[in-house]
Amino acid sequence: MDALADFLRVYQTTVGVIGINALLALSVWLTLYAGQLTLGNAAFMAIGAYGSALLGMRMGVPFPLGLTLGALLAAALALPLGLAVFRLRGVYLAIATIGFGEVLRVVLLTVPFTGKALGLNGIPAITELWHIYLSLAVVAYVLWRVQGSTVGRAWAAIREDEIAAASQGIAIRRYKLAAFVAGAAIAAWAGGLSAHLNFSIEPGDFGFTRAVQILVFAVVGGTPSVAGPIVGATLLTALPEVLRPLKEYRDIFAGLILMGVIIYLPRGLVTLAELRKTRRLQEIGVADVA
Amino acid sequence: MLLECSGISKRFGGVHAVAEVDLAIAPQQVFGLIGPNGAGKTTLVNLISGHLRVDSGAIRFAGADVTGLAPHTLTARGIARTFQGVRLFKGLTALENVLVGGHARMHSDALRRLWPRGASDRSDRERAVQLLERLGLSRPDALAGGLAYGDQRRLEIARALASDPRLLILDEPAAGMNPAESARLRELMRALVTEGLTIVLIEHDVRLVMGTCERVAVLNFGRKIAEGTPPEIQASPAVREAYLGSEYAA
Amino acid sequence: MAEQLYNAIFVGSIYALFAVGFALVFSVLDILNLAHPVVFMLGAFVALFFMSTFGLPAALAAVAAFAVTGMFGIFLDRVAFAPLRRRGAPPLSAMISSLGFAIVVIRLMELRYGPDLVSYPAGSLPQTVLQIGDARLDGLRLLIIGLAIVLMVGLTYVVRATQLGRDIRALAENPRAARLLGVDVDRAIAATFFISSGLGGVAGALLGFAYNAIYPQMGTPYELKAFTVMVVGGMGSLPGAVLGAYILGIGEIAALVFLPAELAELRDALAFGLLFLVLVIRPRGLLGHRVADRA
């Protein structure tokens, strides 16, 4: 028990960041599971981070309420955005959501209210590890249940074949939107938690790099199940610590792992446990995400 | 009439894929739709199932105007279909495919289904397994994409039946089946009709059509050139010329 | 004013060279090559290497950059894309694979050159100033604009009028049919990557010459700009990419000139706002002819 306490003391930040990254990975997993590649979740994270921090610092809104309002704000923005962009598919959808993220980032850079390039500093460090891990547990559990439900199957069907899915009575647009909006809310919640873990935030934290990083967590971990994004976020966040002996070579290893996974384990690390099924899927030609 | 199309048309650029087609299909029968390649049969199906919008004309189903409704709405109203090129959810198992096919039936129950709990979930699965068995598919946990071609065709029919449709449209279901399989398909269609279903059968295998259907309509270059009972169709000179001619002449 | 327009055309030319290569790979193979910025950066460093080690003049170093990055493009394809193509993986996989590749190369370059700005050897770049009226124009940039235009005309010629170009277009239209028609598909793919990466490399070298400051991450901002350029012009359309590039170049400089200083940051939002609007209103862009649901 003491050993655990020591470990947590030393690695408190890393452990917190792992949980937040796992939440973010789950947020993008939702849309990936429905076959939609979106890269807007860094922006929704920013909305949650700035929203909850500003509400707390400027208006004294209590932390849980601030988090909730941030998530609701992101969801409210995601709805019209999704209506506009979900006519697009594949890389077009990805690029459109990148465009949205960059516009938001530049706006944050320009508006005095959000502190421009300096961002917000002195955000009270309210987030405790148990906040993060309770959120993660709840989100993962709910998503796991939903995955096995009619709704989860509808998402999978849309991913496999949209036209056939429509023929089974699935309202494609509505299901895609639901995944997108729910993902936005989760990302914003994670953003709020991370803002109050880190003391300061700035627009650069939520750019293209961040969006890609979130996607990479989910893809490397694996998209077939809820466990995938959590595994991916944990490994890749901990990797720099684990690879510390490799020093400056560790990013190179991260890049190689990314390539290796997408080429040899297209459904992610979690499928290591079911290699035969993955092989089979590869033969059929449906092993890949999105 | 269960399904009524009045004067429906669809163009693709210069091609009149479906032109002014009138169709009235009474319930509880197998209705055949034949015609040479490119005659517009699949396009007509896409118009009826909502995957394409008509340029003009109207479609009524079960007494209500359904022109321009989305595919998922039409499925909920009772129109199910299969695809000429087989469009299964390849990465899902046979059982999951059939469960998805039941979506229209289940989603009214959204809250409970969002949170699957023992009993209702189990009865869905049992029903799905029964459907698979009825179609002669014994491996519910096999990946759909890995099934033999004939099995994939039958799985698609099982998936379509899972929505409890009133009208089932089969686009060349016997393609790739051996004679024994297509004989079983014929029996299945007859049995389904006795249970109250209405079937639209598109098929190139003339013998299967003539031996299964109560009525047959013939399309050529997007137009309906004949309609009647199988003997009437076989006797029609226009049909002979347009369609049967090419096969019987040889 | 003339100076600003001149700069706009210069910036547009670099965007165009960068985006044309990006668009070429996308139009032929449906791949969004996230390693293209790396090739761009490598071009600048290859030129540096030839100039400082062998004392090559800048013009020859640019040629060397073209050849070396072109070969590097073929290598990139073999490593990051060919395995995925063999199993028919979707575009997202290729995107992620190229991203991993890019991370590796950028870090390797940072290990070798450090993350900071590097300059070309003193006196190795021509420094002339053209005085036209009261506008002072950098002569080097004029050369670069000219060269960019020559390269793009050359690309158009290759794609439109040579056998290789016909093969590449057949491949873009339908790989299976191309193979049946006797097109050497592997060769056409290699050529596509050679041309795409060669152009990207030259663009990097030229930009390096113009600013005389290069660094391993220098390609990254251009990547996002290239998305805008391609989308505005029409995904996969080469003339569209060129048109989009100049529109963006001129738009950015115009924003710089006309927007008040405190809103200058909004200049970048302009590009991405444009990107977003075009995608929502007219997904096929200005010159794109296919519908948006390709991918």
Ligand SMILES: Nc1ncnc2c1ncn2[C@@H]1O[C@H](COP(=O)(O)OP(=O)(O)OP(=O)(O)O)[C@@H](O)[C@H]1O
């Ligand atoms: N999406 C489309 N775009 C353009 N033309 C189309 C499209 N779909 C069908 N067509 C054209 O419309 C005509 C009718 O095609 P359709 O597929 O409906 O024929 P069919 O009777 O089903 O033929 P088959 O027996 O070969 O299945 C053909 O000329 C076809 O080329």
Ligand SMILES: [Mg+2]
């Ligand atoms: Mg057809």
